Amino acid sequence: MARRQLSNEGQAANRIGLAMMLVGAAWAATYYVSGGQLPFPELGSGNLGFFVVFVILGFFAVVGGLIGGAAQRKGRSFWAFFWLSVLVSPIIMGIIVAVISPLADSAAVRESPSSKKCPECAELIKAEASVCRYCNFRFSS
Numbered sequence: 289m290a291r292r293q294l295s296n297e298g299q300a301a302n303r304i305g306l307a308m309m310l311v312g313a314a315w316a317a318t319y320y321v322s323g324g325q326l327p328f329p330e331l332g333s334g335n336l337g338f339f340v341v342f343v344i345l346g347f348f349a350v351v352g353g354l355i356g357g358a359a360q361r362k363g364r365s366f367w368a369f370f371w372l373s374v375l376v377s378p379i380i381m382g383i384i385v386a387v388i389s390p391l392a393d394s395a396a397v398r399e400s401p402s403s404k405k406c407p408e409c410a411e412l413i414k415a416e417a418s419v420c421r422y423c424n425f426r427f428s429s
Contacts, residue, residue, distance in 0.1 A: 297366045298357035305349030312342025351378035355385050362390040 316339035356370035373381035403412045408425035
């Protein structure tokens with residue numbers, strides 16, 4: 289099975305997510321190495337809260353990028369599914385993207401080898417069909 293390339297939006301979302309996770313990890317490492325004095329001494333153990341927020345948001349951005357890319361391959365909006373994934377839940381949106389069917393005018397449907405376009409009405413029909421189910425055009429054998 290060929291590996292699918294992420295769209296530019298998906299790559300950007302994944303880079304941002306990974307960067308946020310790295311910032312969170314660096315934040316936590318700084319906190320522990322400094323004995324709880326840095327990066328912001330007045331926050332005290334609240335510094336660990338920033339670590340958790342950065343790591344979780346980074347994870348959501350990475351997963352949101354993957355879900356948005358999967359939705360985009362089905363002809364849906366990358367950004368709509370990305371933000372829904374980040375705001376709602378990556379697990380729920382992953383299930384929704386897996387279940388939805390591609391849009392009729394998306395590249396996933398147009399490029400299907402098991403379909404052909406009727407020359408009369410321009411609707412997609414099965415490649416084996418001899419009569420168009422929309423306009424009754426008869427294909428030559």
